Amino acid sequence: MxxxxxxxxFHYEFEHGDLDLDLDCGVPGCPxxxxxxxxxxxxxxGLLNEVAEALRNPYDxxxxxxxxxSPGVLxxxxxxxxxxxxxxDEVTRT
Numbered sequence: 001m002x003x004x005x006x007x008x009x010f011h012y013e014f015e016h017g018d019l020d021l022d023l024d025c026g027v028p029g030c031p032x033x034x035x036x037x038x039x040x041x042x043x044x045x046g047l048l049n050e051v052a053e054a055l056r057n058p059y060d061x062x063x064x065x066x067x068x069x070s071p072g073v074l075x076x077x078x079x080x081x082x083x084x085x086x087x088x089d090e091v092t093r094t
Contacts, residue, residue: 007031023084026070040072044087048074051085 024033
């Protein structure tokens with residue numbers, strides 16, 4: 001059975017786990033991944049933390065609510081809008 005299964009189907013069935021199919025699970029080659037699977041630098045995570053702190057306003061009922069995802073990922077929700085911010089280091093090419 002497995003030798004006839006597409007990689008994408010196999011991955012989502014057996015490797016991706018319960019994570020949302022729109023999110024990269026961290027397994028190299030995850031079909032949901034649009035960015036290289038690399039751990040963001042401390043600077044990238046620090047920037048994401050600064051953005052989260054700037055958006056947080058405990059006195060505003062209409063403020064964004066935030067949930068941390070994997071390292072370098074922040075999920076923001078406001079009313080019916082859900083946004084995912086991803087911090088990655090830019091790859092420099094020589």
